[in-house]
Amino acid sequence: xxxxxxxxxxxxxxxxxxxxxxxxxxxxxxxxxxxxxxxxxxxxxxxxxxxxxxxxxxxxxxxxxxxxxxxxxxxxxxxxxxxxxxxxxxxxxxxxxxxxxxxxxxxxxxxxxxxxxxxxxxxxxxxxxxxxxxxxxxxxxxxxxxxxxxxxxxxxxxxxxxxxxxxxxxxxxxxxxxxxxxxxxxxxxxxxxxxxxxxxxxxxxxxxxxxxxxxxxxxxxxxxxxxxxxxxxxxxxxxxxxxxxxxxxxxxxxxxxx
Numbered sequence: 708x709x710x711x712x713x714x715x716x717x718x719x720x721x722x723x724x725x726x727x728x729x730x731x732x733x734x735x736x737x738x739x740x741x742x743x744x745x746x747x748x749x750x751x752x753x754x755x756x757x758x759x760x761x762x763x764x765x766x767x768x769x770x771x772x773x774x775x776x777x778x779x780x781x782x783x784x785x786x787x788x789x790x791x792x793x794x795x796x797x798x799x800x801x802x803x804x805x806x807x808x809x810x811x812x813x814x815x816x817x818x819x820x821x822x823x824x825x826x827x828x829x830x831x832x833x834x835x836x837x838x839x840x841x842x843x844x845x846x847x848x849x850x851x852x853x854x855x856x857x858x859x860x861x862x863x864x865x866x867x868x869x870x871x872x873x874x875x876x877x878x879x880x881x882x883x884x885x886x887x888x889x890x891x892x893x894x895x896x897x898x899x900x901x902x903x904x905x906x907x908x909x910x911x912x913x914x915x916x917x918x919x920x921x922x923x924x925x926x927x928x929x930x931x932x933x934x935x936x937x938x939x940x941x942x943x944x945x946x947x948x949x950x951x952x953x954x955x956x957x958x959x960x961x962x963x964x965x
Contacts, residue, residue: 759783775815775938777876778956781926784870787843791877794840799824802835802889811840813877816912816936820880823911827903834900835889837932838881841874864928873916878936896931905931909946912939921951 758778759767771777772789779785796810797817812820820836827834841849847869853862873879883889884900895901896919905915916935917927937945937952945955 772876775878775936776941778952779871779873779876780953781871785875787870789875790842794877797821797836799836802837802883808840808842809838811877812880816878819912819936823908823913826907826911827900830903832900832903834882834884834904836880837883837889837891839874839879840877841872843869843875846872846875873935879916880934881932882934883932891932893929893931901931904934908934909942912936912942914942914945914952916952918951924951924953
């Protein structure tokens with residue numbers, strides 16, 4: 708895995724394809740990271756009070772942006788200057804060759820993604836990673852461009868505003884395949900790779916963050932391509948009980964989802 712600091716890259720580049728022939732790389736020799744979650748519990752309880760502050764404009768700003776279980780959505784924003792300190796490039800296939808920030812994820816999530824891709828490959832499939840880390844400034848530009856294309860109301864259903872994107876956490880990755888032209892589309896969910904991802908992502912600590920039928924809870928339309936790392940234990944629980952991350956926090960800590 709290459710580090711973001713080593714690449715000398717500070718802000719994310721374009722999110723679309725930049726050309727080049729996709730290559731299926733070998734898996735890295737990374738070692739499994741130390742136990743987290745239940746093995747080493749966070750001394751601060753994951754409660755609404757302890758994980759946000761209210762800024763001068765009355766917005767909820769997340770105070771635990773580096774937590775693996777950080778909850779980021781339309782009511783819980785990341786600090787504009789937050790950039791994870793452990794961003795690395797997972798050794799998985801991308802449909803572009805440029806060494807861009809969107810290749811990067813946090814180290815723990817990147818290692819898990821490599822294992823997920825190895826599992827898919829073992830089953831004869833070829834998913835591709837398309838977009839991981841995205842800086843606050845880049846997300847701002849993406850949302851503004853989407854507003855110009857489809858209007859603010861529709862943009863708000865399909866693209867996160869700056870500070871509200873999980874991509875800024877370094878824990879999310881968008882997945883695609885050759886069958887859908889290496890794009891992000893709901894059609895991906897019907898491909899062999901999309902079906903496999905929905906059925907198996909939890910085994911590697913990931914969830915489909917914006918599932919179909921839960922738009923009224925997540926605030927976003929169905930995205931079969933967007934996976935979020937939460938750790939194996941929580942991912943298994945959410946998958947088994949068909950819960951979103953918002954519903955999990957509501958169930959366990961009394962968060963509201965309205």
